Amino acid sequence: MADEARDYVRESGGLLYLYSLLQTTDFPNIKIAALFCLASATEKNVFSQTLLTQHGVFSIIHGSLHGVTSTDKLRQAAVFLLLCLVANNGQSQNEARDSGCLADLMGMFRKLVTSGNNVISKARQFGLVTSALSVCINNPQNEENQRLCSTLLPHIFSLMMRVSEPQTLCPVLSLVGVMVANNVFNQDRVKKCGGLDTMASLLCNLTNRSGEEDCLTLAVQVVGALDSCLTENDSEKIFCVEE
Structure with a gap:
């Protein structure tokens, strides 16, 4: 319209x-x-x-x-x-x-x-x-809504371990990005529910399919979500480096 x-x-x-x-x-x-x-x-x-x-x-x-x-x-x-x-x-x-x-x-x-x-x-x-x-x-940014939605994180990372379709995972990764943006509590929650490992594993798997355009788009989304999880959170940066 x-x-x-x-x-x-x-x-x-x-x-x-x-x-x-x-x-x-x-x-x-x-x-x-x-x-x-x-x-x-x-x-x-x-x-x-x-x-x-x-x-x-x-x-x-x-x-x-x-x-x-x-x-x-x-x-x-x-x-x-x-x-x-x-x-x-x-x-x-x-x-x-x-x-x-x-x-x-x-x-x-x-x-x-x-x-x-x-x-x-x-x-x-x-x-x-x-x-x-x-x-x-x-x-x-709505911190109260971020806090409420953080309860979805375990479901999100469980989905990432089961599904590989970019059309499903791209919007989910965008959701993770806005859920953790400027929110250290939610960034820590991602690590506690294994989200950093899950996204890192997904990124590694996508590198083996880098010739596929959809996979490249998804890889960019994964990097963006990881970046949001690490920004202004030194403990998670250290965790990723050690991993």
């Missing part, structure tokens, strides 16, 4: 109409369409983000993510809206945490990671959830 169209939807009352529709409709397909329209109209638009950064909107997202009868399509539309609202928006980062949406994302992430090959077969959903977690943590 063009910027002019986003502004028109907001100025004509379209955002508030869609919000009202979500509060009243019981039809799943209408909810999915309304969530997607709100996300498209809010993406990269500060004024629309500001208008929708309110507890009621995040309660609707939480209900869509947490609902027992929610379909995968409904959850994906809700995650997309959450992603668009939270990106570069510190107030929305806090609303995501306080409304339970961040906990919902973490639950979805754990379920996908621990469900065997589902993380590969549902790569699109996994990438969307991972991206939403990243924006809840970063730009601006």
Whole structure:
């Protein structure tokens, strides 16, 4: 959607109409369409983000993510809206945490990671959830959200030991990078759960496949994540040198 169209939807009352529709409709397909329209109209638009950064909107997202009868399509539309609202928006980062949406994302992430090959077969959903977690943590840095999301680190490194597909691991490594950035507590937690060894091993394996473009991209992501883990943390630098 063009910027002019986003502004028109907001100025004509379209955002508030869609919000009202979500509060009243019981039809799943209408909810999915309304969530997607709100996300498209809010993406990269500060004024629309500001208008929708309110507890009621995040309660609707939480209900869509947490609902027992929610379909995968409904959850994906809700995650997309959450992603668009939270990106570069510190107030929305806090609303995501306080409304339970961040906990919902973490639950979805754990379920996908621990469900065997589902993380590969549902790569699109996994990438969307991972991206939403990243924006809840970063730009601006949100230390409380970083702390909460650090509980995912053991699941992340377990995934790295089982899966080698770049399309799965690249967004996960980006998540690790923002989770540990400027956060010594999380950097230490990476080492305690074997993350440095896991990423170093992954990097060594990728050097044997350096002729593959996807593997080269993944290797760059691994180096970036390792760099974030080591920055301003002398003990981890010493650990890596010794290893």
